[in-house]
Amino acid sequence: MKLYIPMDSAAKALGADDVAEAVRREAEARDLDVTIIRTGTRGMIWLEPLVEIDRGNGREAFGPVTPKDVTALLDGTLDGHGPVENIPFFARQTRLTFARCGVIDPLDLADYEKHGGLAGLRRAIDLSSAEIVAEVTDSGLRGRGGAGFPTGIKWKTVMEAEAPQKYIVCNADEGDSGTFADRMIMEGDPFTLIEGMVIAGLGVGATKGYVYLRSEYPDAIAVMNEAIRIARAKGALGEDILGSNRSFDMEVRVGAGAYVCGEETSLLNSLEGKRGVVRAKPPLPALEGFLGRPTVVNNVISLATIPVIFERGAQLYADFGMGRSRGTVTLQIAGNVARGGLFETAFGITLGEVVNDLGGGTRSGQPVKAVQVGGPLGAYIPVANFDAPLGYEELDAKGGLLGHAGLTVFDDSVDMLKMARFAMEFCAVESCGKCTPCRIGSVRGVETIDRIARGDADAIPLLTDLCETMTDGSLCALGGFTPFPVMSALNHFPDDFATQKEAAE
Amino acid sequence: MPQTTSIPTDAEIAAILAEHKHREGPLLPMLHALQAEFGYIPTAAIARIAHLLNMTKAEVHGVVSFYHDFRERPAGHHVVKICRAEACQAVGGDALAEETLAKLGLDWHATTPNGALTVEPVYCLGMCACGPAAMVDDKVVGRLDAARMARILTEAGA
Numbered sequence: 001m002k003l004y005i006p007m008d009s010a011a012k013a014l015g016a017d018d019v020a021e022a023v024r025r026e027a028e029a030r031d032l033d034v035t036i037i038r039t040g041t042r043g044m045i046w047l048e049p050l051v052e053i054d055r056g057n058g059r060e061a062f063g064p065v066t067p068k069d070v071t072a073l074l075d076g077t078l079d080g081h082g083p084v085e086n087i088p089f090f091a092r093q094t095r096l097t098f099a100r101c102g103v104i105d106p107l108d109l110a111d112y113e114k115h116g117g118l119a120g121l122r123r124a125i126d127l128s129s130a131e132i133v134a135e136v137t138d139s140g141l142r143g144r145g146g147a148g149f150p151t152g153i154k155w156k157t158v159m160e161a162e163a164p165q166k167y168i169v170c171n172a173d174e175g176d177s178g179t180f181a182d183r184m185i186m187e188g189d190p191f192t193l194i195e196g197m198v199i200a201g202l203g204v205g206a207t208k209g210y211v212y213l214r215s216e217y218p219d220a221i222a223v224m225n226e227a228i229r230i231a232r233a234k235g236a237l238g239e240d241i242l243g244s245n246r247s248f249d250m251e252v253r254v255g256a257g258a259y260v261c262g263e264e265t266s267l268l269n270s271l272e273g274k275r276g277v278v279r280a281k282p283p284l285p286a287l288e289g290f291l292g293r294p295t296v297v298n299n300v301i302s303l304a305t306i307p308v309i310f311e312r313g314a315q316l317y318a319d320f321g322m323g324r325s326r327g328t329v330t331l332q333i334a335g336n337v338a339r340g341g342l343f344e345t346a347f348g349i350t351l352g353e354v355v356n357d358l359g360g361g362t363r364s365g366q367p368v369k370a371v372q373v374g375g376p377l378g379a380y381i382p383v384a385n386f387d388a389p390l391g392y393e394e395l396d397a398k399g400g401l402l403g404h405a406g407l408t409v410f411d412d413s414v415d416m417l418k419m420a421r422f423a424m425e426f427c428a429v430e431s432c433g434k435c436t437p438c439r440i441g442s443v444r445g446v447e448t449i450d451r452i453a454r455g456d457a458d459a460i461p462l463l464t465d466l467c468e469t470m471t472d473g474s475l476c477a478l479g480g481f482t483p484f485p486v487m488s489a490l491n492h493f494p495d496d497f498a499t500q501k502e503a504a505e
Numbered sequence: 506m507p508q509t510t511s512i513p514t515d516a517e518i519a520a521i522l523a524e525h526k527h528r529e530g531p532l533l534p535m536l537h538a539l540q541a542e543f544g545y546i547p548t549a550a551i552a553r554i555a556h557l558l559n560m561t562k563a564e565v566h567g568v569v570s571f572y573h574d575f576r577e578r579p580a581g582h583h584v585v586k587i588c589r590a591e592a593c594q595a596v597g598g599d600a601l602a603e604e605t606l607a608k609l610g611l612d613w614h615a616t617t618p619n620g621a622l623t624v625e626p627v628y629c630l631g632m633c634a635c636g637p638a639a640m641v642d643d644k645v646v647g648r649l650d651a652a653r654m655a656r657i658l659t660e661a662g663a
Contacts, residue, residue, distance in 0.1 A: 010635055013647035045634035177590030180631035208529075215537075215574050216586075216630050218643045253530075254537055256572035259628060273532025273558070275571040291529060333634065335595035340634025363596060372591055376628075408592045408633065419591070426590075426628065432571075 001034050004052040004059060006102065008041035008187045009219040010180065015066065016049035022067035023051075026074055034074075040188015042084055042102035043342030050084075058083060089339055089358060094320060096312075096328050097305045098344050101188035107226055109234050112191045118236065120310030124199045125244045132203035133159050136306065138314035140326025144181075145171055145262075145299030146374065146403035146477070148325075148392040154296060157286040158204040161294035166206035168197050168248075169271065169290055169297045172213040172220070173255050173262040176375025178334040178406030182300035184342055186213070186220040189304070190227035191236070194250065196306035198241060200296055201248035209250035210290070211300075212267050215257055224252050259376075259430040263476045264297040266432055277432045278476045299404070301330055320346040325391035335372075335408035336362045348394075352386030355409055366411035370493070372419075374403025376426055377481035379488035380416065401484065416493035421449040423485040427478060437470045438479025445470075445486065452497055460497065463490065513547045522550070522557055532558060532568055536575055545576040581616040581623040583661040586640040589626045592633035601637050602626070605654055609663060621662035 005020045006012075020036055027034035042050060042061075050063035051073065062073060062080040072078040081087050084102075095101075104111040112118070124132050137152025158166060170193065174182040186193060197209045213221050228250060231237040239247045258276045261267045265279035268290050289295025305327070309317045318326045325347035331354060333340050338360035355361070355371055362368055370380040373390075379400040381388065388398040395402045410419075424445035431438045445466055451459035467483035474480040490497055521542060525534045535554060539546050546569050555562045569575045587602045606624060609617060616623040632638035635647035641657055 009645050010632055010647060013632055013638065013645040014635055048635070174631065175629055177592045177629045178633045179629075180633055183631040216627060216640070219645070253533065255574075256533060256537070257574035257627075258572050270533065272530040273568065275568055277571075334592040335633065335636070337634070376591060406592075406633065408595055410595045414595065419594075422591070422594070430628070 001032065001056075002054040003034060003036050004039050004054070005036060006041045006049065006188075007038035007106075007219075008048075008102075008184060009217070010045050010184075011041050011048040011050070012219070014048045014064065018067050019049045019051060019065050019070065022070040023074070026070050030074065032074065037105050039104065040101045040106050041184060042090065043098065043184065043344075044087065044089055044339070045341040046339045047081070047087075052084065061087065089341070089343070092358070093344050094328050094346055095344050096308045096317065096320075097192075097301060097330060098185065098189070098342065099308065100192065101185055104189070106188050106190055106223055107230060109191060109230055109236065112189070116311050117191055117307065118195060118242070120307035121195050121198055121236070122242060123310050124202055125242065125246065129159050129203055129205060132199065135310060135314045136203070139309045139317040140314075140321070140324075141302060141305060141309065141317070142325070142392065143299055144301035144305070144330070144404065146176075146401070148402070151298060151302050154286055154298070155200065155204050157284065158206070158294045158296050161287050163294050165208065165291075165293050166204055167290045167293055167295040168200045168204070168206045168209040168250070168303075169268065169295055170197060170209065170211040170300055170303050171262065171264060171267055171297055172211050172217075172300045173267060174217075174300070174404070175214060175259040175262045176377075176404050176406055178372060178375055178408035179332050179404045180334070180406075181330040181332050181342055181404070183217050183220050185300060185304050186217070187223050190224050191231060192307050193224075193300060193304045194227060194231050194237065196303035197250055198237065198248045199306050199310060200298065200303060202246060204294070204296055206294075206296065207247050207249070209248065210271060211250065211252045212255060212261070212271055213252050214255040221252060221254060228252065258432075259426075260432045260476070260478050263478065266476070267297065268295065275432070277434050278478075280475060301404075321391070322346070322348040322389070323391055323393055325393070329390060329402070329405050331390065332404075332406045333359045333409070334406055336364055336411045337409040338363050347391045348389050350386065351381060351388045351390060351407070352383075354390070354407060355386065359409060362409060362411040364411045364413070366413060368409060369412040369414050370410045370416065370489075372408040372410070372485060373406070374401045374484075375406050376423060377401075377477055377484055378403050378406075379484045380410075380419065380492060381488070382492040384492075399488065401481070416489040416496040417449060417453055420486045420489040420497075421446055421453075423482050423489075424449060427482040431478060435474045435476075435479050437473035438482070441466055441470045441479065442482060445482075449486075457498075460490070513543050513549065515549065515553070517542070518547060518550045518553055522553060526557060532565070536569060536572075540575060544579045548577070581620050583621060583642055584623045584625060585657065585661065586625045586627035586630075588628070588630050588632070588636065588638045590629040590633075592629070593636035593638055596636045598637035601649060601651065601654060604651060605658070608655075609658070617663045619662070622658065
């Protein structure tokens, strides 16, 4: 009998290690022949710890499982969900990037290969640089970190740059609240990120890669480091990749708790050992990036999607999606939601479908009031705009931004003035200090919102004006986009900004 | 009172720095290694790093002070980081954080008088579908409530 128990940090945070230990003890006591395989998560976080048992007839899912359930689990008397693939939340997904996540042992390279891993790299090895870059361009893949810049164009710029050394830098500084896709794939299928980075290296002519991984993710750091060591030992990284006579190596670099380092230029400064201060562009990192060399800076999900594009072909990937948003989007359904987790699907699903149908409304059972889409710099979208399809341009048209596709649900107990204040406070804490509108504006923003809270209506136009200055006068998205949550809260939920004043009158 | 640690010697510091000197962009790995060993960045290390990397002491200090992770003095025996970000706020994370601080009689970044525990804010642990979340040393805990937090504090000796 095989048991699959996640080692994903969300599953562990909900007790997966205790469950695994209870299974081990119980099996020992009963003298049962049990193999425990630690996997990533299937992404249905409300069911974690989700345990799958294979008694010879395929995997059956149970969850959430507590150590107390283990006796019934092994007796075969515990109520389960049947195969994971039949759970509606899972059945409705299109898993391309996350196809292996939760299925395989993340650190078993042979299992990875058995599930389609390394096929993309083998194909890429036989292609020229230009063909590799063309494949990425044809797939329509756009940067999944939030900006949505076409990945193929970025790669082409780096490919065409002449330099003695080029780099692939993976942005794994997933600091946005409401997002966990990067963490989940690094913990659940790290070889796919490694393979994507190797293909990127072959495509643009880079031989060295760095994963800039935030320190808040100790489990992901450990898994990535181990996966890199294994890949190197088995010839998937290093001097002679899969016998191709081509070389690429990589390492993990740990961030140090600065949110702004998720911005690519401050990330590069941090990687170089400097303060994580934003750089002005141009020069583009593609031409003068890490140590002044041409550098591809891509998000984890962008790079982790590369292998499946090469394995199954650019056209297959591009056939999913709508408009200029091609392929799949890895939605992260978070916050006050009944069924939270990762949902990979073709672009185009509406916000309402995600929050109400898939998410099942709020965890608290209260009505939904707002959903923040795209992390701390994303807009709060009211229920009235739930018909918005989730695509880069489509959401833009509704005054929002898709960002890294995190959706944080709030019920009607949320005070939107408080959330607007938090956005400004967060910007003040995390500002790198380079641009005045961000560094000082955010502090003034907190004060101005406090004035509004005290009933000073004159402060409202001041806040609007301040937000315009921050939008226009900041180099990066931290100062430039903080007005999104602030102004969306003000515009869509004016009552939350007026109650104090009315009370005072 | 913070954790009592013996003062790191120059030789210990030099050995750690030497391990990372060859790397591209060696400063953050050096600082992480120092903090992993000593629990903070010893003042004596600043001048040594500056010399090694051909930087000014002010530049090195500028880097150390820029990042939330690096400490210039030791923390308590355990560090509890409570998530303050939006997804945790949506499920009562802010109330839990306020209660915890009030119970301990501490403000953010402060350490209990017995040196057992330091409480810090953190902005997202990637537990956004199972908040409120906190990290106790290197271990993440999800779906926290007051009772679970109380157990954590007791276990940490606060």
